[in-house]
Amino acid sequence: MHEYLRGLNEQQRAAVEHTKGPLMIVAGAGSGKTKVLTTRIAHLMANGVDAFNILALTFTNKAAAEMKERIERTLQSTEARNLYIGTFHSVFAKILRYEASKIGYPSNFTIYDTDESRSVIKTVVQEMGLDEKHYKPNIVHNRISSAKNALMGPMQYLMDSALQQEDARANRPAIAKIYAAYAARCFKNGAMDFDDLLLKMYELLKTHNEALHKYQHKFKYIMIDEYQDTNPVQYEITKLLAAVHENICVVGDDAQSIYSFRGATIENILQFQKDYDDVKVIKLEQNYRSTQNILNVANKVIGNNKNQLPKVLWTDNETGELIKLIRTGTDNDEGKFVADTIKEQKLRNHYYNKDFAILYRTNAQSRAFEESLRRMGIAYKIYGGLSFYQRKEVKDMLGYLRIIVNQQDEEALKRVINFPARGIGKTTIEKCVIYANEHNITMYEVVKRAGEFGFKAGTLEALNNFTTMIRYFQTMLETNNAYDVAVQVGKHTNIVKELFNDKTTEGLQRYENVQELLNSIKEWTESPSNDDGEQGDKSLGSYLQQITLLTDTDKDEENVDVVKLMTIHAAKGLEFGCVFVVGVEETLFPSAMSINTREELEEERRLYYVAVTRAKDKLWISFANSRYRFGQLVQNEPSRFLDEMPKELLDMTHAASSSRMMGGGNSFGSSFSRNSGNGFAINDAEQAAKKYGPPPEKKGLSYLTKSTAIPKLTAHTPSGNFEASDVSDMEAGHKIEHQKFGFGIIMKIEGSSHNPIATIEFELNGERKIMLNYAKLRIIK
DNA sequence: GATTGCGCGATTTTT
DNA sequence: TCGCGCAATC
Numbered sequence: 001m002h003e004y005l006r007g008l009n010e011q012q013r014a015a016v017e018h019t020k021g022p023l024m025i026v027a028g029a030g031s032g033k034t035k036v037l038t039t040r041i042a043h044l045m046a047n048g049v050d051a052f053n054i055l056a057l058t059f060t061n062k063a064a065a066e067m068k069e070r071i072e073r074t075l076q077s078t079e080a081r082n083l084y085i086g087t088f089h090s091v092f093a094k095i096l097r098y099e100a101s102k103i104g105y106p107s108n109f110t111i112y113d114t115d116e117s118r119s120v121i122k123t124v125v126q127e128m129g130l131d132e133k134h135y136k137p138n139i140v141h142n143r144i145s146s147a148k149n150a151l152m153g154p155m156q157y158l159m160d161s162a163l164q165q166e167d168a169r170a171n172r173p174a175i176a177k178i179y180a181a182y183a184a185r186c187f188k189n190g191a192m193d194f195d196d197l198l199l200k201m202y203e204l205l206k207t208h209n210e211a212l213h214k215y216q217h218k219f220k221y222i223m224i225d226e227y228q229d230t231n232p233v234q235y236e237i238t239k240l241l242a243a244v245h246e247n248i249c250v251v252g253d254d255a256q257s258i259y260s261f262r263g264a265t266i267e268n269i270l271q272f273q274k275d276y277d278d279v280k281v282i283k284l285e286q287n288y289r290s291t292q293n294i295l296n297v298a299n300k301v302i303g304n305n306k307n308q309l310p311k312v313l314w315t316d317n318e319t320g321e322l323i324k325l326i327r328t329g330t331d332n333d334e335g336k337f338v339a340d341t342i343k344e345q346k347l348r349n350h351y352y353n354k355d356f357a358i359l360y361r362t363n364a365q366s367r368a369f370e371e372s373l374r375r376m377g378i379a380y381k382i383y384g385g386l387s388f389y390q391r392k393e394v395k396d397m398l399g400y401l402r403i404i405v406n407q408q409d410e411e412a413l414k415r416v417i418n419f420p421a422r423g424i425g426k427t428t429i430e431k432c433v434i435y436a437n438e439h440n441i442t443m444y445e446v447v448k449r450a451g452e453f454g455f456k457a458g459t460l461e462a463l464n465n466f467t468t469m470i471r472y473f474q475t476m477l478e479t480n481n482a483y484d485v486a487v488q489v490g491k492h493t494n495i496v497k498e499l500f501n502d503k504t505t506e507g508l509q510r511y512e513n514v515q516e517l518l519n520s521i522k523e524w525t526e527s528p529s530n531d532d533g534e535q536g537d538k539s540l541g542s543y544l545q546q547i548t549l550l551t552d553t554d555k556d557e558e559n560v561d562v563v564k565l566m567t568i569h570a571a572k573g574l575e576f577g578c579v580f581v582v583g584v585e586e587t588l589f590p591s592a593m594s595i596n597t598r599e600e601l602e603e604e605r606r607l608y609y610v611a612v613t614r615a616k617d618k619l620w621i622s623f624a625n626s627r628y629r630f631g632q633l634v635q636n637e638p639s640r641f642l643d644e645m646p647k648e649l650l651d652m653t654h655a656a657s658s659s660r661m662m663g664g665g666n667s668f669g670s671s672f673s674r675n676s677g678n679g680f681a682i683n684d685a686e687q688a689a690k691k692y693g694p695p696p697e698k699k700g701l702s703y704l705t706k707s708t709a710i711p712k713l714t715a716h717t718p719s720g721n722f723e724a725s726d727v728s729d730m731e732a733g734h735k736i737e738h739q740k741f742g743f744g745i746i747m748k749i750e751g752s753s754h755n756p757i758a759t760i761e762f763e764l765n766g767e768r769k770i771m772l773n774y775a776k777l778r779i780i781k
Numbered sequence: 782g783a784t785t786g787c788g789c790g791a792t793t794t795t796t
Numbered sequence: 797t798c799g800c801g802c803a804a805t806c
Contacts, residue, residue, distance in 0.1 A: 059796085060796085061796095087796065088796080089796050090796090113796090114795080114796090194795085194796050195796090197796085198796095258794075259794080259795075259796095261793080261794060261795085262794085262795065262796075361793070361794075362792065362793055362794075363792085363793085363794085364792055364793090367797095384794095384795085421782090421783075423782080425782050425783085426782075427782085548796095549796065550796095551795075551796075567793090567794065567795090568794080569793090569794045569795065570794090570795080588793095591792095591793050591794080592793090593792090593793060593794095594793075594794090603794095607794080628797075629792080629797095630790090630791075630792085630797070631797035631798080632797090
């Protein structure tokens with residue numbers, strides 16, 4: 001028996017050894033999925049399959065890198081570097097770069113990230129003379145993105161009556177036209193967005209038989225990780241590629257499907273068994289990651305979902321500690337609690353920073369934890385949010401490199417043509433764009449031939465100087481490597497010098513970022529070619545294409561000792577000794593946007609499942625009575641998911657006994673229910689108190705914000721049938737009755753019109769700020 | 782043509 | 797609260 005087969009359980013081994021024909025591995029959380037995948041590839045190679053003939057598609061670059069490394073270790077050989085392994089996006093980008101001319105693109109095509117796509121949409125909407133307020137870039141982009149992921153071009157979009165009706169109803173009938181213009185503009189710019197990397201790959205295979213045959217033949221063995229998160233384009237592409245050999249192995253867990261907003265559909269994993277004859281299905285149900293308590297909680301919660309493949313996840317691991325449930329007064333208290341607990345755990349149980357992860361639903365929640373960790377002197381890193389490559393100074397530098405490599409790229413040109421300022425202003429740029437559109441040439445072409453378009457002498461000179469500089473960089477690129485050119489760009493444009501002279505903290509940071517960028521280019525240039533025989537390519541163009549697809553979770557920083565903060569989405573596939581799942585409140589988790597259909601809610605629940613199953617040893621789940629949103633303190637109920645966890649597995653006394661780090665006073669009494677029919681939350685508070693222990697006592701801690709201290713409530717019982725009045729009728733000066741606080745006078749109304757906040761002086765309960773949308777008030781006079 | 786300041790709208794999740 | 801877009805000003 002091969003050495004690498006030892007240490008696999010029966011099912012894992014069966015999955016590894018089943019190499020011929022379609023295979024579906026249903027892999028529960030923590031069931032050794034990566035191990036199976038890597039061992040399976042090693043096994044193929046050990047049995048004579050050429051690495052060049054194996055395609056493995058993963059969800060993140062990090063997963064790909066990790067797999068590659070593990071295979072090398074298993075086989076004690078560098079052959080693994082010949083594997084085609086990476087994310088859908090990066091693998092297809094590589095292939096498209098090679099095949100670009102077949103579909104009319106330059107091989108140096110630019111890849112637009114989401115920001116750039118939106119920016120192009122914005123220009124297109126402007127140029128079409130449409131109302132920008134109405135056709136907001138992110139809304140339009142989402143529509144287009146969904147269409148692309150569903151294999152729909154502009155024409156099909158226009159012909160689709162369901163989509164047309166939706167757009168008409170939303171009063172956005174021009175989306176199909178914008179889509180067409182956007183696609184045309186991207187093409188003209190020699191650019192693809194993220195979705196194009198999939199869509200164009202599909203089109204390539206569909207329209208070019210020789211390309212289809214080539215890759216069908218090349219990829220004799222195909223493996224796809226996280227299959228539950230693939231979307232229709234990805235599904236169609238892999239189906240095409242696998243059609244000849246049918247050696248396709250998909251790995252997934254329907255319980256962890258969390259990307260439907262990106263077009264992913266569980267249908268793919270359910271459909272797989274029908275697509276091929278004789279599909280072998282193997283279930284990996286033993287969990288090696290978590291304690292029994294953690295796993296039991298996770299199983300119980302996910303059991304509330306109706307749509308799922310039957311499986312039972314179990315573990316041999318020890319029972320472990322109870323799951324600790326924590327209620328805090330505010331989001332700041334929550335941050336403080338987590339930082340305190342980390343400090344305590346490090347001292348008591350000798351954990352390192354890197355053993356901890358703080359997982360939240362939205363990026364905006366990171367702030368409170370950032371502050372508290374910084375105050376406690378605990379090293380941390382936030383993943384997600386603004387990535388390195390999205391920073392302005394980095395984008396500016398990259399803008400130059402992009403226009404050097406691809407002169408069609410109008411986005412890049414507009415970004416750098418007057419940065420640093422060189423007297424080419426808005427009007428000039430607008431003129432260039434108009435001339436370009438009129439003559440159907442690229443904007444760069446207009447700039448290059450500025451003399452033909454009647455610019456004023458000064459402007460003309462500025463434009464000419466600019467193109468001379470770009471041309472200088474281009475010729476330089478012929479004889480120098482990417483790094484040298486990048487350094488020259490920094491010098492010649494004065495970008496580096498300007499940042500260097502900026503001695504503010506931010507300026508220093510920006511300078512360092514540019515230096516880091518240069519280092520990364522250097523590293524790329526000098527690292528050994530990856531031996532893939534066909535496209536081992538160290539050109540600047542290749543560099544630019546790859547970095548757009550990088551996220552900061554991809555950077556392997558295992559040995560850096562920091563607490564990790566990230567969204568639950570970003571945490572998929574990762575595991576940590578100690579996990580804090582925070583902000584587990586209604587409207588936040590589940591998100592208010594995702595509680596309208598069963599499908600949406602079930603996805604939120606799967607997300608919760610993913611969060612909980614990241615933990616190996618210890619799990620804390622926290623929620624706050626109130627938190628700042630839009631700069632206002634708002635109250636939330638505890639999440640419904642908390643009710644779905646079996647109480648005997650929860651340590652709820654912790655919430656009450658650790659009140660030393662929590663505040664909020666009697667803030668329960670003032671929380672407003674969003675959905676309980678009677679419009680106030682005191683019942684919820686009582687229920688919550690029963691369920692999760694008594695509300696934390698206030699101990700006057702300095703970090704508590706004043707607004708959490710709310711005067712004691714004097715209860716009020718409304719007279720007769722209480723009928724709430726229309727919010728829009730309310731004005732300052734009105735006398736009102738509140739269901740719980742009793743009679744009062746509206747002092748003022750502020751806040752936005754869709755979220756008005758009234759300051760009301762109550763007879764018995766003092767002055768309070770009331771959110772009119774949630775509270776029910778009756779106008780007396 | 783660049784800089785500053787004010788007012789308004791925004792929060793899901795990401796390759 | 798924060799960041800962005802727009803308008804006013806030099």
